[in-house]
Amino acid sequence: MKSHYQLVVIGAGPAGLAAAAEAARLGIDVALVDEQKAPGGQIYRNVSAAGDRVKNYLGKDYLRGKRLVDEFLQSGATYISNAPVWYLDERLESGILLDGASHFISADRLLLATGAQERPMPLPGWQLPGVMTAGAGQILLKSAAMIPTGRLVLAGAGPLLLLIAWQYLQTGVKIDAIIDTAPGSGLFETLPRLARALPALDYLLKGLSFMLAIKKAGIPVYKAIDNLRVEGRESIESVHFSTARGKSSTEIGIEADTLLLHQGVIPNIRLPLAAGCKVEWDTQQQSWRVAKDIWGQSSVDQVLVAGDCAGIVGARAGELQGRLCALESAHQLQKIDLEQRDRAARGIKSSLRRHLSIRPFLDVLYAPSQAYQLPQDDTLVCRCEEVNAGQIREAVRMGCVGPNQVKAFTRCGMGPCQGSQCASTVAALVADETGASMEQVGYFRVRPPFKPITLGELADT
Amino acid sequence: MFRLVENSATDTVTLRIEDREYAVPAGISVAAAVLLCGVDKVRTTPVTDSPRLPYCMMGICFDCLMRIDGVPNQQACQVEVAQNMTIEYQQGAAELLQQE
Numbered sequence: 135m136k137s138h139y140q141l142v143v144i145g146a147g148p149a150g151l152a153a154a155a156e157a158a159r160l161g162i163d164v165a166l167v168d169e170q171k172a173p174g175g176q177i178y179r180n181v182s183a184a185g186d187r188v189k190n191y192l193g194k195d196y197l198r199g200k201r202l203v204d205e206f207l208q209s210g211a212t213y214i215s216n217a218p219v220w221y222l223d224e225r226l227e228s229g230i231l232l233d234g235a236s237h238f239i240s241a242d243r244l245l246l247a248t249g250a251q252e253r254p255m256p257l258p259g260w261q262l263p264g265v266m267t268a269g270a271g272q273i274l275l276k277s278a279a280m281i282p283t284g285r286l287v288l289a290g291a292g293p294l295l296l297l298i299a300w301q302y303l304q305t306g307v308k309i310d311a312i313i314d315t316a317p318g319s320g321l322f323e324t325l326p327r328l329a330r331a332l333p334a335l336d337y338l339l340k341g342l343s344f345m346l347a348i349k350k351a352g353i354p355v356y357k358a359i360d361n362l363r364v365e366g367r368e369s370i371e372s373v374h375f376s377t378a379r380g381k382s383s384t385e386i387g388i389e390a391d392t393l394l395l396h397q398g399v400i401p402n403i404r405l406p407l408a409a410g411c412k413v414e415w416d417t418q419q420q421s422w423r424v425a426k427d428i429w430g431q432s433s434v435d436q437v438l439v440a441g442d443c444a445g446i447v448g449a450r451a452g453e454l455q456g457r458l459c460a461l462e463s464a465h466q467l468q469k470i471d472l473e474q475r476d477r478a479a480r481g482i483k484s485s486l487r488r489h490l491s492i493r494p495f496l497d498v499l500y501a502p503s504q505a506y507q508l509p510q511d512d513t514l515v516c517r518c519e520e521v522n523a524g525q526i527r528e529a530v531r532m533g534c535v536g537p538n539q540v541k542a543f544t545r546c547g548m549g550p551c552q553g554s555q556c557a558s559t560v561a562a563l564v565a566d567e568t569g570a571s572m573e574q575v576g577y578f579r580v581r582p583p584f585k586p587i588t589l590g591e592l593a594d595t
Numbered sequence: 596m597f598r599l600v601e602n603s604a605t606d607t608v609t610l611r612i613e614d615r616e617y618a619v620p621a622g623i624s625v626a627a628a629v630l631l632c633g634v635d636k637v638r639t640t641p642v643t644d645s646p647r648l649p650y651c652m653m654g655i656c657f658d659c660l661m662r663i664d665g666v667p668n669q670q671a672c673q674v675e676v677a678q679n680m681t682i683e684y685q686q687g688a689a690e691l692l693q694q695e
Contacts, residue, residue: 263648270652278623279600520642550657
């Protein structure tokens with residue numbers, strides 16, 4: 135590992151892998167830094183090691199990642215794995231932790247492909263042991279071939295919830311109930327009706343096949359629900375909600391050992407923020423994203439961004455954005471001229487358009503429910519410092535007009551996750567109380583260290 | 596809690612969680628091992644002393660902080676299991692008070 139590269143890519147998901155491979159092919163001296171032990175990001179996690187044990191039930195789309203991983207590994211790009219980024223500043227110096235020591239790497243161009251995280255779904259009892267994200271369930275399946283035992287409930291909305299349900303069915307896991315929190319008429323009605331109108335038909339057919347499998351398995355699906363909450367003392371005991379039929383409403387309780395929550399994914403913007411990139415509020419996706427142009431150029435001269443961190447686009451589109459970023463970097467670093475860049479980009483751009491055509495539909499179908507954006511007063515918002523929605527509302531009424539003030543007064547967002555689980559909820563609560571827009575309210579300031587670092591590791595720099 | 600998909604032969608490592616010894620598949624994360632062994636918590640919280648188990652499994656939420664081989668504040672989902680590893684609960688703020 136050197137202390138300087140022409141291009142440093144952070145994140146080994148589809149966007150980062152494609153960008154690094156393409157950049158190496160274009161003659162750029164490139165290093166890819168990632169915190170996992172193997173390439174693939176979250177979506178293709180562990181894909182190169184996935185043997186026969188998992189092949190059958192993870193599906194074709196997952197195994198497709200192996201081609202991309204192989205392309206990257208054979209590209210000649212330097213790969214720095216097991217290396218969390220704990221520091222990044224506006225001079226584009228990244229501090230990485232590797233083998234018990236901190237190292238600083240500088241770059242002529244920095245490409246951030248930090249991907250997405252699941253959208254927090256604060257509801258009463260979501261901090262109890264036994265409640266996890268659907269993504270966590272999927273990571274356990276991909277990386278450890280582990281499946282839940284006991285009574286299992288899935289709740290939320292979004293493609294990943296359907297996918298994990300389908301994958302669990304392949305492995306023989308019994309799902310006791312699916313609670314659909316999608317607003318409006320619900321995904322089980324909307325998707326079939328709109329199917330014919332869309333160009334990205336393969337995405338739709340996949341969604342339909344998952345729903346058919348769920349129906350066929352006879353899993354109870356509850357729709358148009360309200361007041362979702364988890365009860366239990368030392369761990370989850372039951373999941374409760376009410377369903378409205380006409381004017382009457384029924385309370386339903388389901389005993390459960392595991393509850394997996396999901397309501398879509400949101401961009402992971404902390405490293406881009408640390409690099410000084412401008413972020414913008416995406417009204418359709420209800421999340422912050424890094425601002426960029428078609429080539430992935432961010433508001434900071436030497437910083438490019440690709441994939442979900444700049445707005446949720448999915449794995450295939452993220453890969454294509456990574457390739458466009460590599461072309462743009464090669465042009466900026468004078469490896470290719472403008473005409474070469476544009477010629478090479480033509481096919482990529484047309485593929486990208488096709489893969490993006492599904493998004494507006496998905497964004498509407500799986501819009502996050504208001505109930506979990508603005509939780510009731512006694513719901514925990516900050517899992518680290520254990521601050522509830524009522525305390526945040528009170529702080530705003532006392533005069534805190536932004537997330538950073540709320541943080542100073544309540545400790546909300548001051549814990550080790552640095553707001554990854556509460557930032558969007560705090561901003562929504564402040565906006566709701568003050569009548570300001572999300573853009574006006576803004577985001578928590580992020581500060582290194584982004585990962586726990588010991589004094590010993592720091593001293594070894 | 597959780598079990599392996601199928602008990603096909605895989606390499607295992609032996610490790611210690613609190614006072615008990617367990618054999619778990621090599622290559623999995625400490626957080627996965629904790630869930631597989633059916634342990635009821637990874638830590639208690641600093642403010643209300645409440646139990647927590649891993650939540651996101653991807654290094655984002657920091658709910659799975661544990662003391663691993665004597666070093667506290669380790670993200671259990673980001674650390675791979677190793678032979679003879681010692682894993683302990685991280686006990687909120689109480690731990691600091693006890694140390695005094």
